[in-house]
Amino acid sequence: MHRPRKRFGQHFLDDPGVIGNIVTAIAPQSDDVLVEIGAGEGAITTPLSRLAGAMHLLEFDRDLARLLRERYADNAKVTVHEADALSFDFGALGSNLRVVGNLPYNISTPxxxxxxxxxxxxxxxxxxxxxEVV
Structure with missing residues (x-):
């Protein structure tokens, strides 16, 4: 288990009920391309990747990016990008993207x-x- 880093504003979801509600609200379809910002340990990624056509995970923390690469190495639908979402070129991923995430509080507005x-x-x-962001 990765310890959240305050300087990255990390907070990880671990409540199955909340995760289930989020997945239900997103309602991913088999032809969807999802982009998850701040994938963390993959709590939302795992159920979403079962339903979506493809997933791009953006993770700034190199340790978490490595963990995600290992965790989803056998899942051809998941691509991990070790990147800063604030400077990432989302257009490079195509169009009709569905962007999701449990956003780090310190970067939400920008x-x-x-x-x-x-x-x-x-x-x-x-x-x-x-x-406070809303």
Whole structure:
């Protein structure tokens, strides 16, 4: 288990009920391309990847990116990008993207503005945000 790093604003989901509610709200389909920002340990990734057509995981923390690469090495639908979501070129992933994530609190607002630059590539977005951000 990875210890959350405060400097990255990490907080990991581990409540199966909350995870189930998130997956239900996203309602992934077999032809969807999902982009998960801050995939962490893969709590949301695992159930989403069972239903989606493809998943791109963006993880800034190199230790977590390595863990995710190992965890999903046998899953051809999952691609791990060790990257900063604030400078990532979402357009390079195609169009009709569904962007999801349990966002790190310290980048929520600038990330939303960055994502707006790629609005022609994004179909919808589903995020968990801290109450103070909303």
């Amino acid at each position: 990330l939303l503005f960055h994502l707006l630059e790629f609005r022609e590539h994004i179909r919808d977005m589903h995020f968990m945000l801290q109450k």
